[in-house]
Amino acid sequence: MRVAGRSEVRLDIVDKVTGAARYASDAVVPGMAHAALVRSTVGHGVLRGVDTAVALAAPGVHCVVTMADFPDVDPFYGEWVRDQPFLARDRVRFIGEPVAGVVADTEEHAHAAAALVVPDIEPLPVLGSAVESLAAADLVIHPDRASEDPELPNVCYRSSFEYGDVDAALAEATYVHDATYTFPAVYHYAMEPHAVLATWSSDGLDVISGTQQPFKVRADLARIFNVPLGQVRVRAPYVGGAYGSKGQSKYEPVTAAMARAAGRPVRLVISIGDAFHTVSRHHATIRMRTGIGPDGGIVGRDTVITYDTGAYADKGPRVARKGAYRAAGPYRIPNIRSVGLSVYSNRVPAGAFRGFSTPQVVWAGESAIDEIARHLGVDPLGYRRQHLKRRGEPFLGDDSPLDADLAEGLGVTAEALGWGSSVPTGRGRGLAVGVKDGGGGAARSEAEVRLHPDGSVEVLAATSELGQGAKTVMGQIAAEVLGCQLADVQVRLSDTAVTPFDRGTNASRSTIGVGAAVERAAEGVRRQVCQAAEEVLGISEGLILDGSDIVVGEHRQPLMELVCASRKLPPEEIGAYSATGFSGNPTGSGPLGAAAAFYEVGYSAAEVEVDPETGQVRISRFVSAADVGFAINPAACEGQDEGATVMGIGHTLLEELEFVDGELVNGTLVDYRVPRTTDLPDDFRSILIQNRDGPGPFGSKGAGEGGLLAVAPAIANAIADATGVRIRELPLTPERVWRAIQPVEPQES
Amino acid sequence: MHVDLVLNGELTAIECADNELILDVVRERLGLTGTKRSCDMEVCGSCTVLLDGLAASACTTLVAEADGKELVTIEGLSDGDELNPVQQAFVDHAAVQCGFCTPGMIMSVQALAMDHPDADDETISEYLSGTICRCTGYVKILEAARQVISE
Ligand code: FES
Ligand code: FES
Numbered sequence: 048m049r050v051a052g053r054s055e056v057r058l059d060i061v062d063k064v065t066g067a068a069r070y071a072s073d074a075v076v077p078g079m080a081h082a083a084l085v086r087s088t089v090g091h092g093v094l095r096g097v098d099t100a101v102a103l104a105a106p107g108v109h110c111v112v113t114m115a116d117f118p119d120v121d122p123f124y125g126e127w128v129r130d131q132p133f134l135a136r137d138r139v140r141f142i143g144e145p146v147a148g149v150v151a152d153t154e155e156h157a158h159a160a161a162a163l164v165v166p167d168i169e170p171l172p173v174l175g176s177a178v179e180s181l182a183a184a185d186l187v188i189h190p191d192r193a194s195e196d197p198e199l200p201n202v203c204y205r206s207s208f209e210y211g212d213v214d215a216a217l218a219e220a221t222y223v224h225d226a227t228y229t230f231p232a233v234y235h236y237a238m239e240p241h242a243v244l245a246t247w248s249s250d251g252l253d254v255i256s257g258t259q260q261p262f263k264v265r266a267d268l269a270r271i272f273n274v275p276l277g278q279v280r281v282r283a284p285y286v287g288g289a290y291g292s293k294g295q296s297k298y299e300p301v302t303a304a305m306a307r308a309a310g311r312p313v314r315l316v317i318s319i320g321d322a323f324h325t326v327s328r329h330h331a332t333i334r335m336r337t338g339i340g341p342d343g344g345i346v347g348r349d350t351v352i353t354y355d356t357g358a359y360a361d362k363g364p365r366v367a368r369k370g371a372y373r374a375a376g377p378y379r380i381p382n383i384r385s386v387g388l389s390v391y392s393n394r395v396p397a398g399a400f401r402g403f404s405t406p407q408v409v410w411a412g413e414s415a416i417d418e419i420a421r422h423l424g425v426d427p428l429g430y431r432r433q434h435l436k437r438r439g440e441p442f443l444g445d446d447s448p449l450d451a452d453l454a455e456g457l458g459v460t461a462e463a464l465g466w467g468s469s470v471p472t473g474r475g476r477g478l479a480v481g482v483k484d485g486g487g488g489a490a491r492s493e494a495e496v497r498l499h500p501d502g503s504v505e506v507l508a509a510t511s512e513l514g515q516g517a518k519t520v521m522g523q524i525a526a527e528v529l530g531c532q533l534a535d536v537q538v539r540l541s542d543t544a545v546t547p548f549d550r551g552t553n554a555s556r557s558t559i560g561v562g563a564a565v566e567r568a569a570e571g572v573r574r575q576v577c578q579a580a581e582e583v584l585g586i587s588e589g590l591i592l593d594g595s596d597i598v599v600g601e602h603r604q605p606l607m608e609l610v611c612a613s614r615k616l617p618p619e620e621i622g623a624y625s626a627t628g629f630s631g632n633p634t635g636s637g638p639l640g641a642a643a644a645f646y647e648v649g650y651s652a653a654e655v656e657v658d659p660e661t662g663q664v665r666i667s668r669f670v671s672a673a674d675v676g677f678a679i680n681p682a683a684c685e686g687q688d689e690g691a692t693v694m695g696i697g698h699t700l701l702e703e704l705e706f707v708d709g710e711l712v713n714g715t716l717v718d719y720r721v722p723r724t725t726d727l728p729d730d731f732r733s734i735l736i737q738n739r740d741g742p743g744p745f746g747s748k749g750a751g752e753g754g755l756l757a758v759a760p761a762i763a764n765a766i767a768d769a770t771g772v773r774i775r776e777l778p779l780t781p782e783r784v785w786r787a788i789q790p791v792e793p794q795e796s
Numbered sequence: 797m798h799v800d801l802v803l804n805g806e807l808t809a810i811e812c813a814d815n816e817l818i819l820d821v822v823r824e825r826l827g828l829t830g831t832k833r834s835c836d837m838e839v840c841g842s843c844t845v846l847l848d849g850l851a852a853s854a855c856t857t858l859v860a861e862a863d864g865k866e867l868v869t870i871e872g873l874s875d876g877d878e879l880n881p882v883q884q885a886f887v888d889h890a891a892v893q894c895g896f897c898t899p900g901m902i903m904s905v906q907a908l909a910m911d912h913p914d915a916d917d918e919t920i921s922e923y924l925s926g927t928i929c930r931c932t933g934y935v936k937i938l939e940a941a942r943q944v945i946s947e
Contacts, residue, residue, distance in 0.1 A: 054890065056887060056890075061879070062895070063892045063898045064895075065830070065870065065873075065874050065883065066828070066829070066869065066871045066899045067830065067871075068830075070896065235930075237894075237896075238832070238834040238842055238894070238897055238929075239832070239896045240834070285894070285895060286894060287895070288893075289894075319834055319835050319836060513894055514894030514931045515893065686890060686893055690931045691933075692933055693933030694930070715837065715839075716837065716928075717837065721928060722934075723926075723934075724921045724924045724925045724934045724937075725921055725922065725925040727921070727933070727934055
């Protein structure tokens with residue numbers, strides 16, 4: 048291959064190193080006004096009214112809106128469960144929930160006026176966590192929405208999977224490991240906060256937003272404002288980080304509503320403080336019981352996962368479903384039962400976050416398997432390798448066969464860490480594997496490729512450039528197929544009026560979904576060029592494009608001449624070659640309703656040292672391996688794996704959103720610590736596993752989430768190895784570790 | 797108030813209020829949007845600019861403080877199409893993903909190289925610990941910084 052498989056310089060990198068790159072928060076249009084939101088300072092209450100009079104009279108203010116200004120719209124959005132209005136209607140359900148919006152001539156005026164808006168809220172008791180919500184029988188967060196289970200009125204969604212007879216298996220097991228693990232709520236901290244610019248005109252609604260899902264946002268806006276899809280345009284420029292926080296609608300509906308009310312373009316750029324109050328990763332409590340047979344085999348696993356989805360569903364229902372499914376884990380277990388609950392509370396809503404429900408269940412599953420191996424007195428690597436599913440076996444039920452060799456991948460990772468060699472004194476080693484069905488379910492992706500007669504190429508593909516390198520990878524795929532140089536390819540991303548349909552940039556699906564569509568579109572164009580060459584020159588075998596020329600064997604000629612000759616038209620009239628391509632995830636049923644497109648697998652191995660005086664954990668060595676099938680751009684794949692790993696180190700050692708009675712008390716970057724350069728492992732290696740066994744172009748798989756999945760259990764397992772102490776609660780802060788490693792005082796009776 | 801400074805090599809006069817911050821003025825008034833706002837409280841480093849050669853957080857530094865000084869933003873680093881060595885190192889090491897931290901990160905590495913031309917790995921890591929990147933895991937950024945120092 049000429050272009051694919053090389054670490055080509057990213058097509059967006061010069062823009063990004065020179066400051067020329069434009070993000071939604073940089074967008075400006077003539078006549079634009081600025082918006083600020085008024086947010087609830089009450090965690091749960093009845094919204095009796097909003098006094099806007101003083102704010103309306105403040106300098107520079109164009110309008111102040113509340114939900115009362117939009118009697119004609121259906122204000123709700125959310126995936127599967129549409130329960131979140133873009134401004135609070137009759138209730139507020141979390142601190143930080145928008146209750147009113149102010150539009151003014153400057154950002155400063157908008158914020159000053161927002162401080163003058165007075166919401167009238169009658170407080171209700173607060174349900175500060177999922178635990179409290181499950182215990183509350185007569186305090187209901189969404190009283191107008193029937194729960195599936197009348198006994199548990201605050202359950203937003205429940206999902207379960209059952210295979211075999213778990214109760215019998217656990218009853219007959221010679222050993223049942225029963226443990227409860229908790230995973231903290233954490234914040235994405237995309238460094239660019241959410242930003243939206245909305246304009247209404249005779250062309251309809253035009254929205255510029257740093258979104259991962261422009262077509263989903265378009266559908267939400269069309270429904271909410273009752274306008275046809277064809278009159279809503281959503282564009283995503285460069286996105287300053289997302290990691291799940293910018294999926295489905297976030298601030299697009301409220302900004303469009305303010306723009307409609309103000310009668311002019313409106314831009315809303317929220318602060319990081321407000322982004323902390325927008326969406327988070329689900330806090331989860333995972334109770335897992337695992338039965339072991341007389342030969343050491345795993346006979347059954349019973350898991351209940353309680354995800355705290357906060358005040359609104361967001362993607363919580365899907366998180367609960369996928370989490371329950373993935374809790375089964377990558378081992379051969381004949382009897383499985385998993386229940387996933389998405390539970391409302393008066394916390395910041397929880398939604399998608401890199402790994403989507405999986406880091407929580409991998410934390411439990413890979414800690415449990417290590418505890419079991421240690422209980423049995425066997426090597427955790429050997430035990431895993433013995434019981435991991437084999438390539439070709441389905442992950443669960445009738446789902447797609449596993450497309451990875453898990454035992455081998457784990458072995459490669461362990462070997463790179465030096466597993467089996469003597470461990471330096473005071474240190475311990477641990478490893479873990481995480482598997483996630485990739486691709487996010489059945490969806491269609493479309494793309495278009497155009498070859499202009501001067502040899503330049505345009506790729507139109509609705510992927511958002513979140514930093515993952517989609518622009519470059521789509522270009523490399525097209526260049527490889529067309530036989531041209533990457534430098535001749537222009538990739539245009541995410542504009543619903545220009546780029547064909549795609550469901551969204553999430554679930555590590557772009558390369559296998561949109562990438563496959565680009566590949567097919569490029570093949571379509573190549574066929575047209577080859578056909579012309581056959582007609583005009585009588586040969587097309589091995590044709591490549593070199594700048595503005597075509598080259599077939601010894602023959603070189605301007606493409607322009609070929610097109611003119613074949614179309615029998617003068618140069619200025621000949622148009623371009625263009626083709627569209629599409630892809631859909633594999634058909635078939637599968638327990639989730641659609642077979643997994645591929646499996647995203649991440650392996651982690653850690654060597655740590657625990658300071659007995661402070662409880663501080665130092666990661667002396669870390670190896671991460673990602674099974675990417677084929678790395679179209681190896682440097683970008685490595686970057687994804689490194690970034691995912693370090694993000695995983697964040698929730699393992701540092702990060703936790705702390706709530707007191709539903710109130711987020713550490714919602715600033717001073718109080719909420721994300722990893723910095725000094726938190727990196729002393730020695731860090733990232734390995735790409737490439738067997739060309741994926742469904743994407745050239746055998747690629749999706750990537751970007753795998754590196755995060757297994758970090759926490761690998762580190763906790765290493766701590767257990769170093770200290771003999773097992774900790775089942777994240778993050779592993781010095782205080783928590785120090786407390787855990789204190790010698791147990793003899794109990795007085 | 798009236799402030800005279802050299803902005804990216806050009807004498808520039810700015811009329812502004814006493815309490816205006818460099819970040820607001822360069823982004824909103826002068827259209828230099830390369831300098832990014834994230835934390836807005838001098839924690840993340842994404843708004844880093846050079847003030848008389850020293851790294852400064854534009855989100856907490858008043859324009860008044862730039863009076864009579866030389867201010868360099870990311871837009872002032874490259875010479876036409878010619879990238880400066882720090883920018884080139886970021887390109888060479890693919891040390892960029894979403895790019896939102898990148899301008900601040902590049903300015904920090906630039907300041908590091910001027911401050912500590914012989915920095916060892918530990919100094920580099922310590923120095924850059926004031927600038928957050930949520931995407932890359934820092935591995936390639938540190939490689940780029942080491943290249944700059946070694947050149
Ligand atoms: S925005 Fe200035 S340091 Fe974060
Ligand atoms: S590249 Fe995204 S924050 Fe650094």
